[in-house]
Amino acid sequence: IAMRSKLTISSKKRITNEWSREFPSLSIYQPLWLMRRVGLFIQGICLDRDSGNDTYLPTFHLHNLAGLNKDFISLTLRTPLRTERTNYPERITLADHEKRFAEIVNRFRDQSPLSFEGNLFSNDVIFAYQNHIVNSKASTDHPLNLFYDMVCIYMWCNRFDDAHQLLGECQKQIKMWPDRVTRYISERLSAFLQLESYMGRPLA
Numbered sequence: 001i002a003m004r005s006k007l008t009i010s011s012k013k014r015i016t017n018e019w020s021r022e023f024p025s026l027s028i029y030q031p032l033w034l035m036r037r038v039g040l041f042i043q044g045i046c047l048d049r050d051s052g053n054d055t056y057l058p059t060f061h062l063h064n065l066a067g068l069n070k071d072f073i074s075l076t077l078r079t080p081l082r083t084e085r086t087n088y089p090e091r092i093t094l095a096d097h098e099k100r101f102a103e104i105v106n107r108f109r110d111q112s113p114l115s116f117e118g119n120l121f122s123n124d125v126i127f128a129y130q131n132h133i134v135n136s137k138a139s140t141d142h143p144l145n146l147f148y149d150m151v152c153i154y155m156w157c158n159r160f161d162d163a164h165q166l167l168g169e170c171q172k173q174i175k176m177w178p179d180r181v182t183r184y185i186s187e188r189l190s191a192f193l194q195l196e197s198y199m200g201r202p203l204a
Contacts, residue, residue: 004054005094012049015056015097019047022105023116032056035073038120040065040156042073045108045116048080055091057081058104060112062125066152067145076149077132081108122157126150142181144174148192160199167196 005011012031019034020026026034026045035044042063047056061075080089081104092104113128114120129150133143147170154163174182174189182189 004052007049007053007056007094011094015047018097018101019045019058019105025116036116040153041120041125043114043116043120044073046075050091055093057089057091058108060108060114062114062128064149064152066156067149074145076145077113077128079111079113079132079136082111122153122159125153129153142177142185144185144188144192147174148188148195151192151195155195155198164196164199167199 007015009031016028016031016034020028023034023045026036026043029035029044032047032049033044034047035042042065044061044063046059046061048059049056058081059075060077060079061073062077063073064076067074067076081092082088083090084107096104109116113131114124129146133146147166151163151167151170154160154166171193
């Protein structure tokens, strides 16, 4: 069995630069990580290397600056590149990168839930969140952070009627969650429920 080449400092820099050229709207945040600020959001591509340091996994993500996670960049809407045949996350070796980079980039762009160009519109972002909750294999059955983000997005856009309606719908779902879950997330749940007191006032 042929040994995989390791991701060296030099190869990581080259891979990062090559992805950066394909997504010029994003800036290099650090090796193997590209990001851009779009209004309320930080949108990015994390080229997530594995523990063996011989593959990376291209992963779309979005971070809501008004969300519950304020101390770090969260990988919300985490969407890894998937194979066409099995729909399983596809890790990329250096050999794959050399031979199939154009195809990998095109497939990743097609699979990403939001465009990397221009503005992000609230309806598109909300749809991406709803789709992620329903379809993502990595999503939780109790997506409080995603609920919080969606309500904040509507509030940021001064769409308070939509925010209030969504908050009510989320509250109905939360009431069906087991007690052990609501106890575990009690602090975050309290912050979510307090959003109603901000209705009618912009978040910024």
